[in-house]
Amino acid sequence: xxxxxxxxxxxxxxxxxxxxxxxxxxxxxxxxxxxxxxxxxxxxxxxxxxxxxxxxxxxxxxxxxxxxxxxxxxxxxxxxxxxxxxxxxxxxxxxxxxxxxxxxxxxxxxxxxxxxxxxxxxxxxxxxxxxxxxxxxxxxxxxxxxxxxxxxxxxxxxxxxxxxxxxxxxxxxxxxxxxxxxxxxxxxxxxxxxxxxxxxxxxxxxxxxxxxx
Amino acid sequence: xxxxxxxxxxxxxxxxxxxxxxxxxxxxxxxxxxxxxxxxxxxxxxxxxxxxxxxxxxxxxxxxxxxxxxxxxxxxxxxxxxxxxxxxxxxxxxxxxxxxxxxxxxxxxxxxxxxxxxxxxxxxxxxxxxxxxxxxxxxxxxxxxxxxxxxxxxxxxxxxxxxxxxxxxxxxxxxxxxxxxxxxxxxxxxxxxxxxxxxxxxxxxxxxxxxxx
DNA sequence: TATATTATAGAACAGGTGTTCGTGATGTTT
DNA sequence: AAACATCACGAACACCTGTTCTATAATATA
Numbered sequence: 001x002x003x004x005x006x007x008x009x010x011x012x013x014x015x016x017x018x019x020x021x022x023x024x025x026x027x028x029x030x031x032x033x034x035x036x037x038x039x040x041x042x043x044x045x046x047x048x049x050x051x052x053x054x055x056x057x058x059x060x061x062x063x064x065x066x067x068x069x070x071x072x073x074x075x076x077x078x079x080x081x082x083x084x085x086x087x088x089x090x091x092x093x094x095x096x097x098x099x100x101x102x103x104x105x106x107x108x109x110x111x112x113x114x115x116x117x118x119x120x121x122x123x124x125x126x127x128x129x130x131x132x133x134x135x136x137x138x139x140x141x142x143x144x145x146x147x148x149x150x151x152x153x154x155x156x157x158x159x160x161x162x163x164x165x166x167x168x169x170x171x172x173x174x175x176x177x178x179x180x181x182x183x184x185x186x187x188x189x190x191x192x193x194x195x196x197x198x199x200x201x202x203x204x205x206x207x208x209x210x211x212x213x
Numbered sequence: 214x215x216x217x218x219x220x221x222x223x224x225x226x227x228x229x230x231x232x233x234x235x236x237x238x239x240x241x242x243x244x245x246x247x248x249x250x251x252x253x254x255x256x257x258x259x260x261x262x263x264x265x266x267x268x269x270x271x272x273x274x275x276x277x278x279x280x281x282x283x284x285x286x287x288x289x290x291x292x293x294x295x296x297x298x299x300x301x302x303x304x305x306x307x308x309x310x311x312x313x314x315x316x317x318x319x320x321x322x323x324x325x326x327x328x329x330x331x332x333x334x335x336x337x338x339x340x341x342x343x344x345x346x347x348x349x350x351x352x353x354x355x356x357x358x359x360x361x362x363x364x365x366x367x368x369x370x371x372x373x374x375x376x377x378x379x380x381x382x383x384x385x386x387x388x389x390x391x392x393x394x395x396x397x398x399x400x401x402x403x404x405x406x407x408x409x410x411x412x413x414x415x416x417x418x419x420x421x422x423x424x425x426x
Numbered sequence: 427t428a429t430a431t432t433a434t435a436g437a438a439c440a441g442g443t444g445t446t447c448g449t450g451a452t453g454t455t456t
Numbered sequence: 457a458a459a460c461a462t463c464a465c466g467a468a469c470a471c472c473t474g475t476t477c478t479a480t481a482a483t484a485t486a
Contacts, residue, residue, distance in 0.1 A: 005433095007433095022272065022278075022280060023238070023270070023279070023280025023281060024237055024238045024272075024275075024277050024278060024279060024280060025236070025237045025277075027276070027472075027473060027474085028473070028474065028475095029472080029473070029474095037434090038434070038435060038436085039434065039435050039436060039437095040436095040473085040474080040475090041434080041435075041436080041437095041475085041476080041477090042433075042434055042435075044474075044475075044476095045432095045433070045434080046433090057236070059235065059237075060474080060475090061441080061442080061473095061474065061475080062237075062442085062473095062474080063240070063276040063277060063442065063443070063472070063473050063474070064237050064238075064276060064277045064473085065235075065237060065474085066236070066237060067235060067236025067237060068236060112325075134350070137347070137350040137351070137352050137423070138350070139350050142350075157425070205425050206424070206425050207422070207423060207424050207425055208421070208422070208423040208425065209420070209421070209422055209423075210350070210420060210421040210422075218463095220463095240442075240443060240444085241443070241444065241445095242442080242443070242444095250464095251464070251465060251466085252464070252465045252466060252467095253443085253444080253445090253466090254445085254446080254447090254464080254465070254466080254467095255463080255464055255465070257444075257445070257446090258462095258463070258464080259463090273444080273445090274443095274444065274445080274471080274472085275443095275444080275472085276442075276443050276444070276472060276473070277443085278444085
């Protein structure tokens, strides 16, 4: 995947502008005129290169059969993040176990900008119930963006699944000798201690979204 | 604008699916086949109705010249929110005055989902500098979503422009007799009092976005 | 220098595609 | 019943459009 030629960059730019402006892709002769290219075959030639480089996908024999795969700069590109459900909390409340966390099967999703997920895989969202993380500036009703990981650094906020209790909770995780301390970020609340066998890290907090009002 | 006929709803749904799937609109004959319609002229007829009802815009004599205006359910629709700049703070820091807050001229934008702006007009974003709103769970470095308004309810968080000082700050606003109290949401900080003539509401907080890590 | 490889031109073909027209069915209003 | 608007059908037309072919130039590779 090398750089694009000047002409190819012009074509991609033109397609982008055309689509966002008109709502449908340009024809080859539209591109020809719009980019000042002398022949339709040259357009065809460069479109094939753009397809091989993954910028577009062409549909053979279909008029305007161009699909933009890599959209330019500020477009409406969004990342659909599944909202798995609600997480505790003062007291942990039951959420679906790790096996049933099937991201694909979740009905509710929210769109966030790629800036928030920063290209990470395995990102999901949870509604926060309760005020156990108030000192971490996470309030009841906030939505936390989570990344699916199995381990976290000491002191990181994570969604933790307690095998025995069959409950999930949002806490700061500290690994101590012989035990794991789950620390609410709320000075009013006491930490919870669990055996290492009993805790399963579901993900770590990578962002917070709050709607005021 | 009455309801759509069953057939028209089917057409709209088909176009939606087609576009999000293939990246370009269907031809009339695609719609004909996809919706089980007997004649192209019937499709044409209903497309004209859909256009008159504002669901699509058609481009005459152009193949696949259909632009979806009202998109269905879950698409990647995003709202580009201009990031105006940084706002104070412990102590107010200068930001562009009200006249120069030209939303169109701002280079930096961030994309947020419509769920966050909830269709409101005049939404912009500010980076928060300082910890004056820590008790409102807004931390240094957070991004606040603002709505451009001129007045706020008592106690609402708002961006306030101080005419005399030529400074802007993020505070809770309380209108008191003869003066306006600007209250930081931080128990360590004292309120700031200003004459009503001196304060100009720039907008109110409608959301908070935080990136952890 | 000789030889691929890449890029450009122009033209023509065949099928795709929006449009239009005449006709008729169906439903609503007078 | 008559008149009218709405909706549907099928066919045909003319242009749009992707594709392909041949020829040529420019650049890289040996």
